[in-house]
Amino acid sequence: MRRIGNALSYSNVVATLALFLALGGGVVYAASNLGKNSVKNKNIAANAVKARNLAKNSVTTAKIKNNAITTKKVKQASLGRSDLATGTLAGLQVAEVSAAAVPGLSVQQTGGTPVPLTGTPTFTPLAGKSYELLVELRGNPVDADGSGEDFCRAFVELFVNGAPANGAGLWQDVTGTPPFNNEPIGTSSAAIALQAAGQPQTLTALSFGNGGCSAATTASLRAVVIQFG
Numbered sequence: 001m002r003r004i005g006n007a008l009s010y011s012n013v014v015a016t017l018a019l020f021l022a023l024g025g026g027v028v029y030a031a032s033n034l035g036k037n038s039v040k041n042k043n044i045a046a047n048a049v050k051a052r053n054l055a056k057n058s059v060t061t062a063k064i065k066n067n068a069i070t071t072k073k074v075k076q077a078s079l080g081r082s083d084l085a086t087g088t089l090a091g092l093q094v095a096e097v098s099a100a101a102v103p104g105l106s107v108q109q110t111g112g113t114p115v116p117l118t119g120t121p122t123f124t125p126l127a128g129k130s131y132e133l134l135v136e137l138r139g140n141p142v143d144a145d146g147s148g149e150d151f152c153r154a155f156v157e158l159f160v161n162g163a164p165a166n167g168a169g170l171w172q173d174v175t176g177t178p179p180f181n182n183e184p185i186g187t188s189s190a191a192i193a194l195q196a197a198g199q200p201q202t203l204t205a206l207s208f209g210n211g212g213c214s215a216a217t218t219a220s221l222r223a224v225v226i227q228f229g
Contacts (some may be wrong), residue, residue, distance in 0.1 A: 112206030139219025150212035
């Protein structure tokens, strides 16, 4: 130990320290001044890059390989229709209207009775898409004259920008054979005629009743527009 101590001098210590700093400093300098594209895949340990290491919005669509994200990579119920661009999925509901109480079911009017609608009656067609209108009329038709010759038949017609598009009806005939003498639910679906892309389309409705329906006749209406393609 005394020999080592005697061999050490101020100049030896300084030289050794300088060498250590030079080598260590070079490593630090090299690590902090890497050239562009100098870190390759082989330099990154497996599972070394975590989600927390990625800057927000750093992974863009252009960085994702085609077909790289499969169904099993998407968390169940994590995506809703509102997260997708309009027209991404076939069968997208683009309009919906309803009426809790349809008026005029026991009144016979040539021009029909306007039905006040709530909901989203207007949609704008997209180029290359097709559209279908689904209608449901649900209620309680009541044959006014019982066993008489007349029977209750009520109908609601849906219009798209004023043009007849689809409709549904319900009826009751007491003289008929059960259960075929009563239809409390009427449904229908029909393609909407080809529309001009970009031109807003609005749903309206008219009800058509007859004298054979009692004033006790009631019905609710629901209609939706589905986009395909």
